[in-house]
Amino acid sequence: MAVPFLLQARGIRKAFGGVEVLHGVDLDAPGGSVLALLGENGAGKSTLVKIVAGDYQPDAGTVTVGGDSFSALTPLTAREHGIRMIFQELADAPTLTVAENISLGRWPKRGPFVRWDEIRRRAREVLDQLGVELDVDAPVGSLPVGERQIVEIARALSDRARCLILDEPTAALSAQETERLFGFVRRLREQGTALIYITHRLDEVFEISDRVAVLRDGGVALEGPTADFGRGDLVAAMVGRDIGEVARPAPPARVAPEPVLRFDGASVDGAFDDVALDVRPGEVVALYGKLGSGTAEVAESAFGLHQLSGGAIEIAGRSVRLRDPADAIAAGVGLLPSDRQREGAFLIRSVAENLAAPSWWSMRRGGLFISDRREADAYGRWHEALRVRSRNDPAQLLGTLSGGNQQKVLLGRWLERRSRVLLLIEPTRGVDVGARQEIYRAIRELAAGGVGVLVATSDYEEVVQLADRAVVMARGRVAARLADDEITTQRLTEEVGG
Amino acid sequence: MTPVGTTGGTAAATEKPAAPGARAGAGANLARLPDIAPLVILLLALGIFFSIKSEFFLNYDNFLNILTAAAITGIIAAPATLLMVAGQFDLSVGSGLTFCGVLMAYVADKQGIFAGIVAALAGGVLLGLVNGTLVTVIGVNPLITTLATLAAFAGLARVIADGQTLPVNGFSSLGTSRPIFDIPLPVIIFAVVVVGFYVLMRYTVIGRSMYAIGSNPVAARLTGLRTGRLIFAGFLLSGLFVALAGLINVSQLSAASTQAGNGLELSVITAVVLGGASLAGGRGTIVGTLFGLLVIATLNNGLTLLSVNSFWQDVARGTLLALAVSFDQLRLRLTRE
Amino acid sequence: MTPVGTTGGTAAATEKPAAPGARAGAGANLARLPDIAPLVILLLALGIFFSIKSEFFLNYDNFLNILTAAAITGIIAAPATLLMVAGQFDLSVGSGLTFCGVLMAYVADKQGIFAGIVAALAGGVLLGLVNGTLVTVIGVNPLITTLATLAAFAGLARVIADGQTLPVNGFSSLGTSRPIFDIPLPVIIFAVVVVGFYVLMRYTVIGRSMYAIGSNPVAARLTGLRTGRLIFAGFLLSGLFVALAGLINVSQLSAASTQAGNGLELSVITAVVLGGASLAGGRGTIVGTLFGLLVIATLNNGLTLLSVNSFWQDVARGTLLALAVSFDQLRLRLTRE
Amino acid sequence: SDDDGDATGTAAATTAATTPAETPTAPREGIVEFETPEPGSGRGLKLGFIALGDSVPFSKLVTDGMKRAAKAAGAELVVCDSQLDGQKALDCAKSFRTQGVEGYLNFQVDQKLAGAVCAAGPDGPVIAVDIVQEPCQIAFSGAANEYAGFIAGEAMGRFAKERWNCEYDAYVSLESTASPDASEQRMGGYRKGFQSVCPGELKNEKVLDADRTDTARTKMTDTLTTLPGQEKIIVVGLNDDGILGAIAAAKTAGREGDIYVSGQGADPSAWCGIKTNPNWIADTGYFPERYGEIGIPYLIKAVKGERIPEQLLVPHELVTADNVDELYSPRGC
């Protein structure tokens, strides 16, 4: 390699439906270094990298890859030039096996035939390197999201990329998996690969990146070596103001004595065992554990998604048997699922409908009627409160919002529903730092208004910033219970185990 | 993040529920009008063409002929649109129509007209129950389910009628009376059904829920919608309207034929899909279906008026259908860029 | 974390590609065998039942009758499976078969048999080109596209034949010769096609790409697969095999009828879907389709041997179809819990 | 110049084909009488019947009649429904061979496909039913199409002459592209019969492809629009289904009195119309339920090696309001 690899974007412009998202962005990603790309939800990060990966065609500008310039790449030309991308949302083939997905689109072949043995061997090899154990013959669609994300990463790593783009790859990964991914990223950097890394987690930026670029208002707001900046600089560049330090919430003003949600020795076969837990109106309880520790299943079983094999669940003092989510919702429970697009979003419907869906039956008038107006009003309320970045058009399709903003709309649907119990699974996954604070504030306000909130999360910062009490889980069992000042990053990491 | 592939435009993508940025659904108020624009233009073009070519085309009577021809298919196409919006199909409508008609004739012969009507409606409900149970309780794919009931109910109808056309006397007013402005009753019923489904789909919880279910069934369940019940209700509605259409058909012909509904499922699906509904669910409107029906009925009517050979009629119908949709696609492509 | 909704089992979810926890796809080697198990059991049960009931059932000749009856549908069902795996349909196969047959007869009458064969194949390619272009280049929904070509090509066939059945002499060996073990050539061709598509779908890059496209077209495009071209090729293949089936049909009947392919599209889809392919794409195998075909052909054959009234045959066919798939669903439900 | 879309062929309906040497002037040649088969005459014989498509009412009546006659004769009858599909008829023939059928009646949809079906079927005598089955048929049984059309056409002509002195407004012929041969013979017979009373060119002739009730209704509705104000419209059809559709169209258009109809078959669904509708001028009776009383006895004879006539035509009857009660038993009119 005489000339080191360089990926260069110049003057990239892109508009959607008349609204320009990128106003002429320049970006350099040299080989052998990691560029962190930051920005608020909807700033245009994904749009920019999709242009580089050939998924979107820019309205203006050029992309230069290793010396060749393009006014528009296609997925195929991008791939041929060594560009690989891990998309923010899963882009896998659910009915195909893990092995096939890892080799998707470039199956090893002999003549016209694919080499199944080689496909499996390759898959095992990459997965070994990533240190994960997965059945390579299982259909990807049968795996949990986190594992699917790993398969996506394995795919991008399984052949020699000259430029690898990772769009929020760690959103669904455990700390351990994240560490392994970073190991890989470093190795690729040493091998001369150009890496673009998009994240909302600032500590990751400092841990892994060499350079940083912040997108704001359609342009690059800040750019330079990571070492030159502090956390505050980055946040300020992203949101245009300083949002201050992470702090523990003030203790709740008023907590009713009677729990609104109670797990009494509850078990679900194969997921969790003998969990006891109270959530009282007015408080936020965190259920902290690594991916696969059972935290999500605990929350889901209070939403009627798993049938208890033992113990009981009480809501507002009454023992309930929840056969399905409709039962749970009728009992006043709301759930924000972990896999936004698959389990929460109506992508081809409007944001207003998405927000109002669980409330339709109580919004109706005169029998079964419902009006666009009332839906729009509901949207108006939460659009403001949650600072959703969009065209502020209730009829905009949800699928055209950025990922983080979709998350806010889906959270808003339970705020609108006025649930007594909120079950939030990874509520700020993929949400930017600024908005994260907004969401935390909204959650705290809800609690203050008498709602009981249970947050299942694998993000200890989230626990620290949000929870009044924390229940730590490991391997399906409660490992520790922490309250108030006991909730520190350190304690959490300790209790959850190596 | 926005699902990838918005600009793609390979057709493969267009049918996937997750394919975003595809044309705006019915929910987007503004996006709606343009959606059926090409159908409206096509309808106008056909109207102008046939008016020039045939002196009989532009005429109140003929206008009613067109609507009458569309009425039976239309009455069934309305719930079919609702089902397709929820990501479901009902292929059993044709044999359902036959079955209900035959049941009516058979019972009416023995117990009188009123009992016959009740029997037909019960037959429609039965069909809906069977389809609904198989799809929502057992979990069988709707296509297979309704292919199975398509065969079974056609057979049952023939068993009941012993393969014969059964005459029905004294029951012609439903199909042939013209209560106001000389408009045949079936056309009025058709209009009421269209308006009813327009309101249902656009302004009621049930309609909304159907769109939600079609656009993402898992998410629909997780927002508390009783997806099973709602889909069940959709199949019941379909059965009920099939029975209504069967009654009208019997009344118009004063007889129940075991061939009456042959091929109806294809006409219904053609109209619904031409009207913009997506097989993947989540998209489609009753207004679109209405225009789909009108385009097809106008085409058939005009070609008959011009005494076009039936073979060429098929060719013309197929070609026009392809052209219309291609044109629409190209338009979308252009406006998007 | 487990995707929520896994245990749900509302049917609504089962057809969505994204539905989590849905049954394992064809790609999973181990999951494959059990998938067709209920069909195999059903086939055995039918075999035993008919063997007891009719002395003529269990007999080499009758066995060949069953296979011959399945051959034409089967030759078309193979590419149809490939298309469905890629998330596409071809409803134009019936009129395509008619069209190619008529073209063969028309040209053979003027230019000789060989020219006729070439014409038929060209006709199939033309059909494939039209479908492929509309779907992949223009981006029209495959259902609409092939509904349009269904009408247009049926019309064209009738125009060419002037509505008549055209006799074809001196071309019977393709359809009726029995080169080895007294097995009719169409059966041998059918077997070769099945094996060919088995290998194609299971072991070649093209086959796997089709699964990827059907499973998630967006992902397929993003990994650089030429989705448009591949789907185009799928339609071309479909057209080509339709032509082959058309030739066999003409050869068997020594004539080309303008009714030859009526309703074939439904038989093909029934077999493919019964065989486990999903309308949403990404799932389905040629072995499944083969068993789907055999179940239907055996049922038809056995019921005819028992001289069951054809109306009851319809009822039996529909009911059995529904029962078989329900049973399969219930089994899945049980094994999952 | 005809029309329609779905030439689905389902109602190749009261179909039939070449009845050679059938001319209106010598109408009754080849016509035989119905006879109840002699009990026991068929004992030990295995006979076959390829049905046209029992979803067509006419075909179902034929099938049932065949079964009755075979039972009366004590013969085993294997019935196979070809569902209006040549390919299925071929499967039926093969299956007959497998089952050792000794002789069969063939009512297969398309005479041009007969060669292949003959070749695939068992050896033994074949009697064609309504549709010629060259080269293997030893006899043709069933409708005398041209004659059947002729007698109804003649009756219609007489009506037109008496009522309007042959000054009618239009002549609408409901035909079938799905079974072109039968259609041509039958409707040609109509024309000849009509013209034998009202000579000269037909006035304002319209030919519609309308062999099913629903297609006939749609077509007739549109056609009536092109005949505004006309009150003397003659409508003739190759089956009663089409006529029922035409009447429905006229009724819906409020012009029930403007059309004067005649169909073929005198199916049960037509009896009340013939009896009570003054505009239903005449129909031709086909007696499909009694086809078996010709087909089965002659097939038994043939299997036993007797010579039988080549033409076994049905004794058609002109059916009008005057004789419908004698010939049939219309109920609930």
Ligand SMILES: Nc1ncnc2c1ncn2[C@@H]1O[C@H](COP(=O)(O)OP(=O)(O)OP(=O)(O)O)[C@@H](O)[C@H]1O
């Ligand atoms: N297909 C589309 N159609 C319309 N608007 C779109 C589309 N894709 C993106 N947008 C808009 O472009 C803007 C930028 O979106 P993008 O997905 O690039 O944001 P992002 O920076 O990746 O955000 P996040 O951090 O939430 O992932 C958003 O306002 C979004 O609504």
Ligand SMILES: Nc1ncnc2c1ncn2[C@@H]1O[C@H](COP(=O)(O)OP(=O)(O)OP(=O)(O)O)[C@@H](O)[C@H]1O
């Ligand atoms: N999501 C839904 N899907 C289908 N049917 C529903 C749904 N929600 C409610 N229903 C039906 O509507 C009826 C009344 O609903 P619900 O119990 O929500 O009324 P409500 O008590 O007035 O509501 P709320 O307590 O939210 O104000 C019930 O019979 C129920 O079957």
Ligand SMILES: [Mg+2]
């Ligand atoms: Mg993004």
Ligand SMILES: [Mg+2]
């Ligand atoms: Mg309530």
